Amino acid sequence: xxxxxxxxxxxxxxxxxxxxxxxxxxxxxxxxxxxxxxxxxxxxxxxxxxxxxxxxxxxxxxxxxxxxxxxxxxxxxxxxxxxxxxxxxxxxxxxxxxxxxxxxxxxxxxxxxxxxxxxxxxxxxxxxxxxxxxxxxxxxxxxxxxxxxxxxxxxxxxxxxxxxxxxxxxxxxxxxxxxxxxxxxxxxxxxxxxxxxxxxxxxxxxxxxxxxxxxxxxxxxxxxxxxxxxxxxxxxxxxxxxxxxxxxxxxxxxxxxxxxxxxxxxxxxxxxxxxxxxxxxxxxxxxxxxxxxxxxxxxxxxxxxxxxxxxxxxxx
Amino acid sequence: xxxxxxxxxxxxxxxxxxxxxxxxxxxxxxxxxxxxxxxxxxxxxxxxxxxxxxxxxxxxxxxxxxxxxxxxxxxxxxxxxxxxxxxxxxxxxxxxxxxxxxxxxxxxxxxxxxxxxxxxxxxxxxxxxxxxxxxxxxxxxxxxxxxxxxxxxxxxxxxxxxxxxxxxxxxxxxxxxxxxxxxxxxxxxxxxxxxxxxxxxxxxxxxxxxxxxxxxxxxxxxxxxxxxxxxxxxxxxxxxxxxxxxxxxx
Amino acid sequence: xxxxxxxxxxxxxxxxxxxxxxxxxxxxxxxxxxxxxxxxxxxxxxxxxxxxxxxxxxxxxxxxxxxxxxxxxxxxxxxxxxxxxxxxxxxxxxxxxxxxxxxxxxxxxxxxxxxxxxxxxxxxxxxxxxxxxxxxxxxxxxxxxxxxxxxxxxxxxxxxxxxxxxxxxxxxxxxxxxxxxxxxxxxxxxxxxxxxxxxxxxxxxxxxxxxxxxxxxxxxxxxxxxxxxxxxxxxxxxxxxxxxxxxxxxxxxxxxxxxxxxxxxxxxxxxxxxxxxxxxxxxxxxxxxxxxxxxxxxxxxxxxxxxxxxxxxxxxxxxxxxxxxxxxxxxxxxxxxxxxxxxxxxxxxxxxxxxxxxxxxxxxxxxxxxxxxxxxxxxxxxxxxxxxxxxxxxxxxxxxxxxxxxxxxxxxxxxx
Numbered sequence: 008x009x010x011x012x013x014x015x016x017x018x019x020x021x022x023x024x025x026x027x028x029x030x031x032x033x034x035x036x037x038x039x040x041x042x043x044x045x046x047x048x049x050x051x052x053x054x055x056x057x058x059x060x061x062x063x064x065x066x067x068x069x070x071x072x073x074x075x076x077x078x079x080x081x082x083x084x085x086x087x088x089x090x091x092x093x094x095x096x097x098x099x100x101x102x103x104x105x106x107x108x109x110x111x112x113x114x115x116x117x118x119x120x121x122x123x124x125x126x127x128x129x130x131x132x133x134x135x136x137x138x139x140x141x142x143x144x145x146x147x148x149x150x151x152x153x154x155x156x157x158x159x160x161x162x163x164x165x166x167x168x169x170x171x172x173x174x175x176x177x178x179x180x181x182x183x184x185x186x187x188x189x190x191x192x193x194x195x196x197x198x199x200x201x202x203x204x205x206x207x208x209x210x211x212x213x214x215x216x217x218x219x220x221x222x223x224x225x226x227x228x229x230x231x232x233x234x235x236x237x238x239x240x241x242x243x244x245x246x247x248x249x250x251x252x253x254x255x256x257x258x259x260x261x262x263x264x265x266x267x268x269x270x271x272x273x274x275x276x277x278x279x280x281x282x283x284x285x286x287x288x289x290x291x292x293x294x295x296x297x298x299x300x301x302x303x304x305x306x307x308x309x310x311x312x313x314x315x316x317x318x319x320x321x322x323x
Numbered sequence: 324x325x326x327x328x329x330x331x332x333x334x335x336x337x338x339x340x341x342x343x344x345x346x347x348x349x350x351x352x353x354x355x356x357x358x359x360x361x362x363x364x365x366x367x368x369x370x371x372x373x374x375x376x377x378x379x380x381x382x383x384x385x386x387x388x389x390x391x392x393x394x395x396x397x398x399x400x401x402x403x404x405x406x407x408x409x410x411x412x413x414x415x416x417x418x419x420x421x422x423x424x425x426x427x428x429x430x431x432x433x434x435x436x437x438x439x440x441x442x443x444x445x446x447x448x449x450x451x452x453x454x455x456x457x458x459x460x461x462x463x464x465x466x467x468x469x470x471x472x473x474x475x476x477x478x479x480x481x482x483x484x485x486x487x488x489x490x491x492x493x494x495x496x497x498x499x500x501x502x503x504x505x506x507x508x509x510x511x512x513x514x515x516x517x518x519x520x521x522x523x524x525x526x527x528x529x530x531x532x533x534x535x536x537x538x539x540x541x542x543x544x545x546x547x548x549x550x551x552x553x554x555x556x557x558x559x560x561x562x563x564x565x566x567x568x569x570x571x572x573x
Numbered sequence: 574x575x576x577x578x579x580x581x582x583x584x585x586x587x588x589x590x591x592x593x594x595x596x597x598x599x600x601x602x603x604x605x606x607x608x609x610x611x612x613x614x615x616x617x618x619x620x621x622x623x624x625x626x627x628x629x630x631x632x633x634x635x636x637x638x639x640x641x642x643x644x645x646x647x648x649x650x651x652x653x654x655x656x657x658x659x660x661x662x663x664x665x666x667x668x669x670x671x672x673x674x675x676x677x678x679x680x681x682x683x684x685x686x687x688x689x690x691x692x693x694x695x696x697x698x699x700x701x702x703x704x705x706x707x708x709x710x711x712x713x714x715x716x717x718x719x720x721x722x723x724x725x726x727x728x729x730x731x732x733x734x735x736x737x738x739x740x741x742x743x744x745x746x747x748x749x750x751x752x753x754x755x756x757x758x759x760x761x762x763x764x765x766x767x768x769x770x771x772x773x774x775x776x777x778x779x780x781x782x783x784x785x786x787x788x789x790x791x792x793x794x795x796x797x798x799x800x801x802x803x804x805x806x807x808x809x810x811x812x813x814x815x816x817x818x819x820x821x822x823x824x825x826x827x828x829x830x831x832x833x834x835x836x837x838x839x840x841x842x843x844x845x846x847x848x849x850x851x852x853x854x855x856x857x858x859x860x861x862x863x864x865x866x867x868x869x870x871x872x873x874x875x876x877x878x879x880x881x882x883x884x885x886x887x888x889x890x891x892x893x894x895x896x897x898x899x900x901x902x903x904x905x906x907x908x909x910x911x912x913x914x915x916x917x918x919x920x921x922x923x924x925x926x927x928x929x930x931x932x933x934x935x936x937x938x939x940x941x942x943x944x945x946x947x948x949x950x951x952x953x954x955x956x957x958x959x960x961x962x963x964x965x966x967x968x969x970x971x972x973x974x975x976x977x978x979x980x981x982x983x984x985x986x987x988x989x
Contacts, residue, residue: 096881100877103834106635107877110827110831110870111870299707307700307701399784416768427785434765434789436761
């Protein structure tokens with residue numbers, strides 16, 4: 008029991024931190040520009056694919072550095088030449104634009120790389136068990152994932168709160184006009200933030216690719232979950248996104264790991280139904296089964312009872 | 324007879340007090356101007372009365388009913404209409420549609436999805452009448468967002484008065500207009516608000532002294548004087564706070 | 574009575590519409606054509622219902638397929654019930670079942686999700702959509718799991734001897750339903766609720782100041798759109814006699830968004846255009862190239878950036894010029910820019926196809942293109958560049974002509 012809990016927690020942590028890497032970029036972009044980047048998970052996918060192609064030539068580590076940069080540059084270009092033009096048509100148009108972008112990136116990836124799953128592997132250096140507990144191994148690569156995530160967040164925190172650029176960004180989030188009047192180039196800041204946000208997503212893709220498999224559907228798998236997280240945590244709140252990411256990561260991990268379900272609950276209550284009961288599907292529900300929909304359930308509940316999310320500010 | 328009474332209204336946003344205890348009684352049929360320096364809280368006051376914001380304290384009584392903290396649509400149905408400082412029209416709909424929509428509730432259509440508007444001759448005639456009054460009947464079919472600025476302001480006014488509200492609140496109706504445009508706008512305001520109560524926020528003193536029966540001066544969230552124009556002009560507190568050198572020559 | 578008089582005003586259009594709907598299969602009577610028309614019919618109703626939300630009401634939903642799918646599932650179950658004679662009525666009324674379910678679902682979901690429009694609404698719709706799609710895989714007794722459920726439309730009482738076994742027979746049922754649905758969705762836009770939906774879309778704040786609760790208006794639009802989406806689901810069930818979880822999921826929601834957007838939001842005819850165009854691309858283009866989805870994606874993105882009002886919007890952009898009677902002055906500038914644009918498009922597509930064909934020669938617009946040949950690449954690229962130059966050259970003239978055709982006269986002064 009304990010070993011299940013420990014490993015579920017560790018795996019949940021890995022997932023949660025990964026999700027936060029995606030959610031943080033999304034939150035930054037939303038806070039800054041008011042647009043929820045539907046294509047965020049697509050940049051994550053691009054990160055994985057770029058890293059894969061690079062790793063074929065020069066190994067994993069070059070990909071780790073270069074792929075996020077490539078994705079970031081691409082993101083900045085998208086902002087400069089696409090999003091900025093759509094901005095004047097309103098928020099709905101921006102959302103639809105990013106939605107179309109996600110669709111296009113999906114198709115483009117299949118065009119350039121094919122529709123098959125890519126054999127993107129983690130580096131051999133990290134191919135050993137970090138530790139063994141209760142007879143189960145915890146791969147070093149996962150430890151690496153946790154390590155990189157934490158490093159990035161510490162770096163992000165320091166840049167945002169201690170550096171000059173970070174302070175300007177924080178100001179531009181709430182008062183872009185004032186910041187512009189102070190002489191800062193707000194469009195450039197926007198482009199930079201979008202680039203950094205997408206680069207973060209790309210980085211997440213680089214490290215997650217080997218573990219979560221690199222295939223054209225990988226954006227869809229994570230895409231909705233990331234939105235759920237950002238909304239639950241409160242649109243525009245980084246701490247909220249962190250809490251929500253960890254919450255969702257751990258929740259899903261525990262749900263999948265546990266073998267508890269409705270049958271056990273009903274047994275506890277002393278009720279039983281025969282197999283031909285029309286609601287049989289409901290009575291045989293198990294936690295691992297509903298694990299994929301837990302985030303959405305949480306989303307709907309949060310949006311109904313606390314539309315601002317856990318830590319978000321009220322929408323103006 | 325007081326159509327609108329403000330009883331010790333206050334409004335704070337977080338720590339910041341914007342409105343700090345205002346008492347005011349507007350008489351039925353009077354033309355009342357509110358003036359004051361920028362940041363005094365004039366627009367906030369409008370927002371409180373029309374229901375956009377909740378009050379932090381005090382009560383607002385309109386036609387013997389308390390309206391503070393009620394949603395704008397309820398207040399509007401009681402017969403209170405307002406215009407906005409920044410033009411706030413339905414920019415994708417035609418000029419005619421803008422005015423017709425403003426008429427719908429007062430004509431009793433509510434949320435009907437079974438009346439076909441093309442057949443409602445009384446409604447359509449009333450809408451055309453409003454358009455004629457505000458001088459936009461030639462541009463009835465144009466999308467409202469395409470109109471020139473002064474025409475949009477006229478439409479803004481038209482939407483406010485279309486429903487036949489008894490109390491009309493205009494927030495800087497001639498802002499951004501040229502002198503001749505403003506003159507026309509003032510004539511229009513005079514015409515469409517005759518017989519009704521008007522509360523107007525305005526900076527142009529000539530217009531204020533021209534139209535207003537009484538003036539209230541709002542400074543830092545409090546009304547420092549309410550009186551007829553001549554007395555306001557002569558009031559030393561007002562001069563000090565707002566009018567400055569101009570009034571000392573009167 | 575009032576309905577008739579309203580239609581009578583634009584009756585030539587409605588008559589033409591009905592004639593087109595009923596007459597098309599007489600002109601194009603191949604099996605493929607009938608199948609395409611059936612798909613278009615379903616798409617038209619679905620896309621029109623979506624536009625009630627987005628174009629008319631300003632509410633972006635990523636979960637509209639829920640009402641379509643739920644309507645479809647109940648419709649197929651009803652077909653099964655008819656087959657086993659648990660209930661017994663003609664299948665031409667199946668779309669009613671779909672509509673009722675769509676309406677009920679929309680009333681329930683709309684009760685908590687229409688408080689705000691904008692991003693919050695979009696996110697709730699996404700969450701609900703994913704929730705229901707995922708749940709449908711879990712509740713496999715009702716939804717049939719991954720395989721879905723299927724029914725048979727040839728049971729139940731025959732309609733004047735017709736048992737609807739053939740596709741063209743069911744097409745006429747669909748055509749009548751499309752006409753009825755289009756009519757009622759159009760009439761809705763002419764009602765106070767429909768017009769206020771437009772007002773709430775444009776300016777929800779101001780709508781409150783003319784006496785209307787924006788939330789209530791949004792709720793009404795939401796329910797109406799759910800009703801018609803359910804009808805579309807019923808038509809789907811009748812046509813395919815089969816429905817799966819895919820018809821409720823985000824991909825289907827995305828497809829209807831695409832249809833409505835490309836056709837043009839906020840214009841009634843927009844989604845009809847979008848449904849027709851997309852169905853054609855889906856069925857015809859996919860026979861010629863594997864890359865049609867890629868082209869669709871590019872086209873969609875370009876539409877969002879350059880033609881935010883879609884094809885219908887593009888047509889309606891000329892409204893002011895039409896009122897001013899200056900439409901004719903735009904003809905030549907359009908021609909001067911249109912021809913090089915077409916060449917440019919053909920060139921780019923040729924180059925993309927050549928990259929995809931990996932060494933094999935293939936037919937393209939009557940030419941044989943060989944991706945291995947440098948000369949072919951040079952020619953195509955050359956034409957494309959020349960076309961691009963032509964477009965750039967013709968642009969200023971078009972701008973000038975456009976501006977002069979669109980001048981709005983000043984408002985008259987009002988003298989008291």
